[in-house]
Amino acid sequence: EVQLEESGGGLVQPGGSLGLSCEASGFSFSSYEMSWVRLAAGKGLEWVSYITGGGSVKDYGDSVKGRFTISRDNTKKTLYLQMNSLRAEDTAIYYCARANGWGNFDFWGQGALVTVSS
Amino acid sequence: DIQMTQSPSSVSASVGDRVTITCRASQDITMWLAWYQQKPGTAPKLLIFAASTLQSGVPSRFSGNGSGTNFTLTISSLQPEDFATYYCQQSKSFPYTFGQGTKLEIK
Numbered sequence: 001e002v003q004l005e006e007s008g009g010g011l012v013q014p015g016g017s018l019g020l021s022c023e024a025s026g027f028s029f030s031s032y033e034m035s036w037v038r039l040a041a042g043k044g045l046e047w048v049s050y051i052t053g054g055g056s057v058k059d060y061g062d063s064v065k066g067r068f069t070i071s072r073d074n075t076k077k078t079l080y081l082q083m084n085s086l087r088a089e090d091t092a093i094y095y096c097a098r099a100n101g102w103g104n105f106d107f108w109g110q111g112a113l114v115t116v117s118s
Numbered sequence: 119d120i121q122m123t124q125s126p127s128s129v130s131a132s133v134g135d136r137v138t139i140t141c142r143a144s145q146d147i148t149m150w151l152a153w154y155q156q157k158p159g160t161a162p163k164l165l166i167f168a169a170s171t172l173q174s175g176v177p178s179r180f181s182g183n184g185s186g187t188n189f190t191l192t193i194s195s196l197q198p199e200d201f202a203t204y205y206c207q208q209s210k211s212f213p214y215t216f217g218q219g220t221k222l223e224i225k
Binding site for chain 1: 119150152154156161162163164167168173205207209212213214215216217218219
């Protein structure tokens with residue numbers, strides 16, 4: 001059974017940093033592209049970041065480019081998102097998601113809440 | 119960036135109704151279009167990918183159509199569990215983008 005489990009969410013002050021992890025199981029992790037997608041209260045889904053199976057290619061949404069860094073450790077079957085210079089508008093539930101061959105997300109974690117507030 | 123525009127933003131319908139949601143892309147995305155369902159407090163669920171391919175395990179009352187810039191998601195006969203928010207997503211090019219969502223409510 002495919003499972004994705006996020007951890008690392010919490011409360012952080014504006015300008016601060018936070019790291020999220022997503023532990024995968026039930027599939028060949030290194031064979032799949034992965035992404036982070038977020039959902040802010042009262043808003044719609046927003047794609048945040050992408051990484052290829054080997055980790056060599058990464059991309060980011062415009063709102064987080066230069067502040068967030070995606071990475072992965074295939075030996076640990078874990079996806080990461082390092083978030084720096086956090087802003088109030090980064091407050092959201094962050095989901096890790098597995099991508100199918102069409103760049104769509106067929107499995108999702110349960111989400112990790114990140115709150116940026118003083 | 120490719121902008122995705124859904125309509126309507128919300129719709130009220132009854133069990134048994136046929137409902138169609140539309141998604142329009144700001145440029146040609148051929149068939150790089152997916153549909154998701156999200157219920158409060160849960161992760162999104164992939165319903166349709168490649169514009170019209172039903173994801174494994176999704177009921178056949180859901181169907182997708184379209185190509186280029188205009189796409190539709192149709193639910194042929196609404197069931198109580200279908201009341202949720204629906205999103206389209208393009209994966210033709212980065213940054214991937216979602217529509218703003220369509221909330222399907224019980225009439």
